[in-house]
Amino acid sequence: MVSGNIFHCRKNSWPPEEYISKATLQLFDFDSAAPPEQAWRRRLNSHANLLKEFSVTFMEAIKMVRLGIRIWSYVREEASHGRKAPIDPFTRESCKPSATQGVPLGGMGSGSISRGFRGEFRQWQIIPGLCEPSPVMANQFSIFVSRDGGNKSFASVLAPGQHEGLGSHKKADDQGISSWGWNLNGQHSTYHALFPRAWTVYDGEPDPELKVSCRQISPFIPHNYRESSLPAAVFVYTLVNTGKERAKVSLLFTWANSIGGNSHLTGGHVNEPFIAEDGVSGVLLHHKTGKGNPPVTFAIAACETQNVSVSVLPTFGLSEKSSTTAKGMWCKMVQDGHFDRENFSSGASMPSLPGETLCAAVSASTWVEPHGKCTVAFSLAWSSPKVKFSKGSTFHRRYTKFYGTSERAAKNLAHDALTQYKRWEEDIEKWQNPILQDESLPEWYKFTLFNELYFLVAGGTIWIDSPLPSSNMRNKSQDQVKELENTKFKVTEAKVSCRQGAAAGRTADSTYDVEYTTDSASDGDYTVDGVDEKHHGDLSQESDASVTLSMMDQQYDKDDVGRFLYLEGVEYIMWCTYDVYRDFAATGDMSFGVDVWPAVRAAMEYMEQFDRDGDGLIENDGFPDQTYDTWTVHGISAYCGCLWLAALQAAAAMALQLGDRDFAETCKRKFLKAKPAFEEKLWNGSYFNYDSGSSSNSKSIQADQLAGQWYTASSGLPPLFDESKIKSALRKVYDFNVMKVKGGKMGAVNGMHPNGKVDETCMQSREIWTGVTYGVASTMILAGMQEEAFTTAEGIFLAGWSEDGYGYWFQTPEAWTMDGHYRSLIYMRPLSIWGMQYALTLPKAILEAPKINIMDRIHLSPNGGFTHNETGVRKIANKAKCFGNSVFHCSC
Numbered sequence: 001m002v003s004g005n006i007f008h009c010r011k012n013s014w015p016p017e018e019y020i021s022k023a024t025l026q027l028f029d030f031d032s033a034a035p036p037e038q039a040w041r042r043r044l045n046s047h048a049n050l051l052k053e054f055s056v057t058f059m060e061a062i063k064m065v066r067l068g069i070r071i072w073s074y075v076r077e078e079a080s081h082g083r084k085a086p087i088d089p090f091t092r093e094s095c096k097p098s099a100t101q102g103v104p105l106g107g108m109g110s111g112s113i114s115r116g117f118r119g120e121f122r123q124w125q126i127i128p129g130l131c132e133p134s135p136v137m138a139n140q141f142s143i144f145v146s147r148d149g150g151n152k153s154f155a156s157v158l159a160p161g162q163h164e165g166l167g168s169h170k171k172a173d174d175q176g177i178s179s180w181g182w183n184l185n186g187q188h189s190t191y192h193a194l195f196p197r198a199w200t201v202y203d204g205e206p207d208p209e210l211k212v213s214c215r216q217i218s219p220f221i222p223h224n225y226r227e228s229s230l231p232a233a234v235f236v237y238t239l240v241n242t243g244k245e246r247a248k249v250s251l252l253f254t255w256a257n258s259i260g261g262n263s264h265l266t267g268g269h270v271n272e273p274f275i276a277e278d279g280v281s282g283v284l285l286h287h288k289t290g291k292g293n294p295p296v297t298f299a300i301a302a303c304e305t306q307n308v309s310v311s312v313l314p315t316f317g318l319s320e321k322s323s324t325t326a327k328g329m330w331c332k333m334v335q336d337g338h339f340d341r342e343n344f345s346s347g348a349s350m351p352s353l354p355g356e357t358l359c360a361a362v363s364a365s366t367w368v369e370p371h372g373k374c375t376v377a378f379s380l381a382w383s384s385p386k387v388k389f390s391k392g393s394t395f396h397r398r399y400t401k402f403y404g405t406s407e408r409a410a411k412n413l414a415h416d417a418l419t420q421y422k423r424w425e426e427d428i429e430k431w432q433n434p435i436l437q438d439e440s441l442p443e444w445y446k447f448t449l450f451n452e453l454y455f456l457v458a459g460g461t462i463w464i465d466s467p468l469p470s471s472n473m474r475n476k477s478q479d480q481v482k483e484l485e486n487t488k489f490k491v492t493e494a495k496v497s498c499r500q501g502a503a504a505g506r507t508a509d510s511t512y513d514v515e516y517t518t519d520s521a522s523d524g525d526y527t528v529d530g531v532d533e534k535h536h537g538d539l540s541q542e543s544d545a546s547v548t549l550s551m552m553d554q555q556y557d558k559d560d561v562g563r564f565l566y567l568e569g570v571e572y573i574m575w576c577t578y579d580v581y582r583d584f585a586a587t588g589d590m591s592f593g594v595d596v597w598p599a600v601r602a603a604m605e606y607m608e609q610f611d612r613d614g615d616g617l618i619e620n621d622g623f624p625d626q627t628y629d630t631w632t633v634h635g636i637s638a639y640c641g642c643l644w645l646a647a648l649q650a651a652a653a654m655a656l657q658l659g660d661r662d663f664a665e666t667c668k669r670k671f672l673k674a675k676p677a678f679e680e681k682l683w684n685g686s687y688f689n690y691d692s693g694s695s696s697n698s699k700s701i702q703a704d705q706l707a708g709q710w711y712t713a714s715s716g717l718p719p720l721f722d723e724s725k726i727k728s729a730l731r732k733v734y735d736f737n738v739m740k741v742k743g744g745k746m747g748a749v750n751g752m753h754p755n756g757k758v759d760e761t762c763m764q765s766r767e768i769w770t771g772v773t774y775g776v777a778s779t780m781i782l783a784g785m786q787e788e789a790f791t792t793a794e795g796i797f798l799a800g801w802s803e804d805g806y807g808y809w810f811q812t813p814e815a816w817t818m819d820g821h822y823r824s825l826i827y828m829r830p831l832s833i834w835g836m837q838y839a840l841t842l843p844k845a846i847l848e849a850p851k852i853n854i855m856d857r858i859h860l861s862p863n864g865g866f867t868h869n870e871t872g873v874r875k876i877a878n879k880a881k882c883f884g885n886s887v888f889h890c891s892c
Contacts, residue, residue, distance in 0.1 A: 099807020109463020132260025771829020
C-alpha cells in the first residue's frame with residue numbers, strides 16, 4: 001500500500017458538511033440515509049454545460065483522407081444490409097451531450113438506464129449496440145406535502161425547474177408534463193455518488209420543514225453472480241419532519257412506456273396494474289419494440305407497510321386526447337395525495353395508438369409526526385429476456401437463469417429488489433469500506449475508483465446465460481468431450497480437472513469465450529433462439545471445441561457464471577477486448593488456461609508474419625495497424641514492440657504451465673533475440689523513441705511506451721528492462737507528458753517532443769487518453785513511483801470529474817484535447833484506474849510467485865530451432881478452428 005499521507009496536501013474531496021448542514025446530516029444518521037464522507041458531489045442547481053467534441057485540423061484531415069474513405073465505404077456497406085457500423089464518425093446524435101450524468105441503474109449486462117445528477121432518466125441502452133441519450137422527462141419523482149390545519153402545502157417535481165427537455169415556455173392550457181409543479185430550485189439540494197449507490201438530499205426543498213434523502217441502490221456486488229445481473233434498482237426515501245405539525249407526505253413515481261428516443265410514439269404498448277406479495281404493488285408497462293427487437297416490460301412499484309399506503313394510476317397521457325391527462329393526474333395528487341384503490345382491478349389497458357404516449361404512476365403516502373421519521377421505498381425493474389445481435393444471433397440474458405424468460409418477470413424483479421436491497425447494501429459496504437477507510441489513499445482517488453465502474457453497467461454490457469446443450473447434442477458429442485478431456489490430461493504437467501477451481505476467483509469480466517459468442521452463433525451452428533434453446537445443424541461435423549468446452553462447463557461446473565461482453569465504447573460498437581495471461585496468473589485457474597490457450601497460440605503464430613527482418617520483433621507498416629490508428633508507426637515501435645516482448649514472455653510462461661514445452665521454448669528464443677534488438681533500436685539513453693523510423697516524430701516521448709512492462713509487472717513476470725531504464729522512461733513521461741501540460745492537471749498527453757512541445761503530428765498524438773493515463777500511473781506504482789503515479793492520475797480527475805473540470809463524470813471519454821474537447825464518450829479504457837488498485841494490492845498468487853523466474857525454468861534445446869510439433873494442445877486448437885481466418889472475425 002501507499003505509505004504516509006503524502007497526498008493530503010491537495011484538497012480535492014468535498015466533505016458533506018460543505019454541502020449539507022451538520023444538523024441535517026445528523027438527522028439522517030440512521031439506515032444509510034446520510035451520504036458517505038467519500039463521495040462525488042454536486043448541487044442540483046449546478047450548471048450542466050454542453051460538452052464540446054473534438055475536431056481535426058485541415059492538415060490532419062488531409063492525412064486521414066484514405067482512412068476516411070475506407071470507413072465511409074464500410075459504413076455504407078453495413079447500411080445496405082440494414083446494420084449500423086461499429087464505428088460511424090459521419091453520423092452525429094441529435095441530442096447534444098451535457099455534463100448531467102450520474103450513477104446508472106441496475107446490475108450488469110441486462111440493459112441499462114442512466115440517471116443524471118439532477119434526477120433525469122437518460123442514456124437508454126436496452127437494445128444491444130443502441131444508445132438513446134435524451135432524457136424521458138415524464139419519468140420523475142415528485143412530492144406532495146400538506147400539514148395539519150391546512151395552512152401549508154407543497155407540490156413539486158423533485159428535479160430543478162430549469163431543465164432540458166421541458167422547453168422555455170409553459171402554456172396555460174398545456175395538458176402535458178409542463179403543467180406539473182417544476183418548483184424546485186436545487187440550491188439546497190445535493191447529489192452524492194459512490195457507485196453503485198447515489199444519494200440526493202433535499203435540505204428543506206420544497207418544504208422548509210421537511211428533510212428528504214433519496215438513496216438509489218443497484219445490485220452491483222462483487223462475487224455475487226446472481227444479483228449482480230439483475231435489471232433492477234431501488235429508491236429509498238427517508239423523510240424527517242422538523243416542523244411542529246404532522247405532515248402528510250405523498251411521493252409519486254411516474255414512468256413513460258418508452259425505451260428512449262421516439263419509442264413511446266410507436267404504438268402497441270400496454271400498461272397493467274399488479275399486486276404482489278409482501279405489500280409490493282405497482283404497474284407493468286409492456287413495451288413493443290420496433291425492427292424485430294425483443295419486447296421489454298418495465299415495472300414500477302412501491303412497498304406498502306403499516307405506515308405507508310400505495311396506490312396506482314395505470315395509464316395517463318401527455319395530450320388533451322388522453323382519457324386521463326398528465327395535468328389531470330397532477331391535480332388529483334395535489335387534491336388527494338393518492339389514486340383510487342379501484343385502479344388495481346382495472347386490468348390491462350388497450351394498446352396505445354401510434355403517436356400516443358402511455359404513462360403510469362405509483363403513489364406512496366404516509367404521515368410523518370413532528371420530529372418524526374419515515375421511510376418509503378420504490379423500485380424500478382425491466383425485463384428483456386432475449387438479447388439479439390445485429391446479425392441475428394439471439395441469447396437469453398443472465399438473469400433469466402433465475403427469473404425465467406417471461407417479460408412478466410419484471411414484477412418479481414421489482415418485488416425482490418424491495419425486499420432484498422438492505423442485504424445488497426451490506427455487501428456493497430463490506431466491499432468498499434477497506435478502500436474508503438484507507439487513510440493513505442487520496443480522497444479523490446477513492447470515489448473516482450468506484451465511480452469509474454459505472455461503465456460495467458452503462459457501457460453497453462451484455463451478460464448472457466450459458467446455453468444448455470440439447471440431449472441430442474450431448475449424445476453426439478460424448479466422444480469429442482472424452483477426446484478433448486483426455487488430451488488435456490496428456491499435455492498438462494499440473495493436475496487439471498475439467499472444472500477444478502474454475503469458479504474460484506474468476507470474475508464476471510474475465511470469462512472468456514469470444515469465439516463462441518460470435519462466430520459459432522452467427523454461422524447457425526448453435527443459436528439459442530427461443531425458450532426451447534434448439535440446436536441447429538450437426539454438431540459432430542460443424543461445431544468447434546469452444547462449444548464442446550462449454551458443454552463440459554455445464555456438466556462439471558455448478559457455479560457457471562455465463563458469458564459477459566462489453567463494448568469498447570457506446571460510439572465504437574465492438575465487443576470483448578480481454579487480456580489472457582494476467583487473469584490466468586492472478587487466479588491460478590488451470591482450466592481457464594486450457595480453455596483459452598488455443599486462441600493465445602493462434603494469435604502468437606499469426607503475428608510471426610510481421611517480423612520482416614527476422615530480428616524477433618514485429619514491425620509496423622506505416623498505416624493504421626495498432627490502437628493509435630491515426631498516429632502511424634514505421635518500423636519498430638515502442639508501443640507495439642514493448643507489448644510484443646510482454647506477449648512473448650506471457651505466452652512462454654503460459655505454455656510452460658500448460659505443458660506445451662515446444663512452444664514455450666520457441667517464445668523464449670524469440671524473446672532473447674527480440675529484447676536486445678528492441679533496446680538497440682529505440683533506447684536513447686533516457687527513454688524509448690516512438691519508433692525506429694526517420695519521421696519528424698520518431699523521437700517523440702510516448703506516454704504509453706511501457707505498456708508491455710505494465711502488463712508483465714501486473715502478471716508476476718520478470719521486468720522487460722533494467723530497473724534504471726524503466727524508471728528513467730517513466731520519469732521522462734512524468735516530467736514531459738504530464739507536468740508540461742497545464743502543470744499536470746490534464747493527465748498524460750500521448751506524444752511530446754524532446755523540446756517540450758506537444759507532438760501535433762496527428763489527432764491522437766496531441767490527445768490525452770484517460771485510460772492510458774491511468775495505465776501509466778499503474779506502471780509507476782509497480783515501479784515504486786507512487787507520488788508521481790497519483791499526481792499523474794489526478795490530472796484525469798481534475799479535468800474530468802472535479803467541479804472545475806469539463807463535465808465528463810459518469811461518461812469518461814476515450815480522450816480529450818488540451819482545450820478539453822472530448823472524443824468518444826462512455827469508453828472502456830478508464831476502467832484501468834483499477835489497474836492502480838491492482839498494483840497497490842497485488843493478488844496473493846502474484847506476490848507469492850516462485851522465487852525462480854518462470855522464464856529461467858524454460859530450458860532451451862541444443863538444436864536451437866523453432867519447433868512446431870503437433871502436441872495435444874495443438875490438437876485442441878485445430879478442433880477449435882483457431883488457426884484459420886475465422887478466429888479473427890467478430891460477427892456480433
